[in-house]
Amino acid sequence: MTSGTTEAPTVEDLVEGVTRWCAAFSAGHLERDARARFPHEQWAQVCRSDLLRLPFDPDRGGLGRDLVTTMRVLEALGRGCRDGGLSFSVCTSMVSVGVPVQRFGTDAQRARYLTGICSGELIGAHAITEPDGGSDALAMRTTGRRDGDDFILNGGKAFVTNGPVADVIVVYARTHPDGGPLGTTAFLVDRDTPGLVVGPPIAKMGLRTSPFSELSLEDCRVPADRVLGRVGSGFLVLDHVLKWEVLCSFAISLGEMRHRLARCVEYAGRRAQFGRPIGEYQAVSHQIVELKVGAETTAKWLYDTAAKVLRGEPVTTDLAITKLVAGEANLASAMTAVRLFGGNGYTTEFGLEKDLRDAVAGTIYSGTSEIQRNRVAAMLGVGR
Template sequence: MENEWYERMAELGEKLASSVTADDQSAEFSHEKWNLVAATGLFGLPFTRDRRRSDDTLPQITAALEGLGHGSDDASLGFSVATQLASCAVPLARFGSAELRERYEHPVTTGEIIGAHAITEPDAGSDALAMRTAAVADDHGYVINGRKAFISNGPIADLVVVYTVTGQPGTFTGLTAFAVPRDTAGFTLSGPLGKMGLRCSPLGTAELTDARVPADHVVGQVGGGSWLLSHVMAREILFIAAGQVGQMRRRLDTCAGRARSRVQFGQPIGAFQAVSHAIVDMRISVETARRWLHDTVARLVAGEDVTARVAMTKIVVSEANVATARTAVQVFGGAGYLSATGIERGLRDAIAGTIYSGTSEIQRNKVAAVMGLGENGGSSW
């Protein structure tokens, strides 16, 4: 089943790759490409009949995202797709009430609703437990006030899972998540922010001013937001890593092809040891990253505690993505510096991978905490 999803999405990715450079320059999200991805049924994979078995489809999801990344060099599209799955589909499928699933499962599955989640705040950064956005209960539901930053898919989102403080600030049981529709009074999503890479995957901010949300829009349980966040972020990391592995495989193919065909000083540049060794190192990085990804997914599905392994997978994959993108620019030389080849875009897109979903430093803190080397770093993303 995983191979079928991989091949299907890789084939689709090739069809979506034609206008990537122009799209990057205009920084516009493509609803046409989005609808083609949605038509595959990918967004419906987390919605299993038995919510307790929602992780059973993780191997298919990661295979599909890897295939999409391998087939197309549109990293922005893959990032928005992974965000839809992790931010909206996964929490609704696993923790959403029957009422929430009845209302949102179909439009999320078909891509009619684009999802996002709002976690980070301007003053809290990576420290999720320091968030200040508060939800106060009254007779009619909850009233939410606060600000959110760095919301992937935010400017185009129809439904946002907003994480708030409902209990004692700074405690594991103090957070609660709410499914907040875009048209909620008092809920304002910004337009797209200019950024270095992933330009066609819109990033924005949000303000909530006396935004009233019904009590039945709690995702999971009141006070269960930290557990929900940990669940979601582990899968977000793996989904995004799958796309990055696909992109690295495509990059390896491209660089190997360049080394065989580009002739300098009377011979293919691949004949020069400096070039061939760089590409060999790229292959080692790609295969190492892929093994880490699929091994961690398999362990998660088997029910193992993968807290440290998810963090290590993110470090291995995201940093290999940056390193191989940098090597690709060097292999292509001056051509790699030009926008038209798309090589420099790969480097711009890769850089953010060591920052979003918890920086490389945060991930190392997590591993250290699991090893008993420090008290901090294990509770926030």
């Protein structure tokens, strides 16, 4: 992704650089999806592309780029890479471990983890959701009890993206009996820590090349120097992660939406029915217009919200609306593409039914669409 000169690469250079890699990232994606297999070979290519280095400090091997630039490059990834699971795993490793370690980690933690996340030698995951908790993170039951120089973690987590392949997992646990926003702590837990049991990959609807699993913690002893941030600051860490997670993951979705729009425009121009290209029928052309509107609305919310984040402005409402708009628009885009392609769209060969299965996830992870509506309602002073 570097320009090969002594000058720092521009955003355009970085976008062009990742675009050149996308054919290699995409190779064999339909077969991997059918087998629900993590793409180890493509992950190695991601590492060589320097994509994972984007937002991190140069002294730890990063490229030192800001949030908006990172999003621009991830949008290009979404537009060019047809393996949505690979893109999702890339974003998860970068955001769930690298971003909070850079923001909240000690020098020792940055030395131990950040360089590996940048290079891709370490794959990261985070574990917040619990089997009975869903979106209610305040109700977590996983506990962390101080014992000398260690913490003892007990509990279980669900839907841990990258769990089966992760080398380090940020685990959130209740460290105060009452829990709550000031009673939760984030821990950096290595894969080989005794007491950490990572379950097998769970079969799922979409994003199949990005494995997730449950994990259990049974008297899992974690050194106190692996606390990420301060004891009791877990939700501060999580809030920072979620801003990056929503903006970066849906920047990828935006790229996918733009790719889908281009496919539909091309298909509508060459597919003829009743003696005319289907794009000449208003029923079809209006659907394509809606794809354009959805993509541009998503882009507006994503990049305007990111700019506010960089300025340090409050974004609680903006982030909820962004996540709601982007998740629902991506799902509608995928459904429209399948319908426009008709029987071809329903087959696995064209990859559009995979897009649809992948897009459903965006209305669920990082807080469901219903949760986002609740957050906006609360900020307006209505609802509960």
